[in-house]
Structure formats: C-alpha cells, structure tokens
Amino acid sequence: MVGSHYRIDFCAGxxxxxxILSLVRSNEEDNCGFVAEENRICVSMSRARLGLYVIGxxxxxxxxxxxxxxxxxxxxxxxxxxxxCPLY
Numbered sequence: 001m002v003g004s005h006y007r008i009d010f011c012a013g014x015x016x017x018x019x020i021l022s023l024v025r026s027n028e029e030d031n032c033g034f035v036a037e038e039n040r041i042c043v044s045m046s047r048a049r050l051g052l053y054v055i056g057x058x059x060x061x062x063x064x065x066x067x068x069x070x071x072x073x074x075x076x077x078x079x080x081x082x083x084x085c086p087l088y
Contacts, residue, residue, distance in 0.1 A: 019048035023056030032064040041067055053085060 021044050023032075045052060045067075054071075058081070062069045075081040 015047045015049055017049050018051040019044075019053070021045065021052065021054045023054060023061055027060075030060055030064060032061055038065065038067050041065060045071065055085075 045054070058068070058072050062072045072081065
C-alpha cells in the first residue's frame with residue numbers, strides 16, 4: 001500500500017495545468033496529518049499552472065496550518081471558496 005507521504009513526495013516536482021488536492025481530514029481530534037508540515041502543503045499547492053482545487057474540511061485545516069489559514073482567507077476574499085464544485 002502506498003501512503004499519502006509517498007504520493008506527495010513522488011509528485012513533488014511535477015507541475016500540471018490543473019491540480020486537485022484532496023486534504024480530506026475531519027475528526028474530533030483535529031488531527032490534520034501531513035498538512036501540519038508546512039513545506040508539504042506549500043509544495044502541494046504550488047504546482048498548478050492554471051487551476052487549483054482543494055477539497056477538505058477547510059475550517060479544521062485552517063485551525064492547524066497558518067498557510068491554510070491565509071489561503072482560506074484569500075479564497076474567501078476572492079469569492080473562490082464554496083461547498084461544491086461544478087463539473088463539466
């Protein structure tokens with residue numbers, strides 16, 4: 001079985017037009033896993049050339065990561081955050 005750390009590290013240097021980043025973490029302990037390591041989230045979020053879609057419990061993740069707190073604030077201020085993502 002391949003762990004999430006391996007998948008992130010394996011693709012760390014690759015850029016793509018569109019990145020779909022799944023940070024699906026939601027638990028009573030506010031355990032956010034690898035997202036607690038700011039360098040991993042920075043690499044994950046900086047590889048999109050045209051579009052970045054982040055899926056997850058952003059309220060919980062923003063409490064645990066300063067970088068995600070800033071990203072969530074920016075996304076809200078630009079009206080780029082929502083509860084759904086239309087697919088075409």
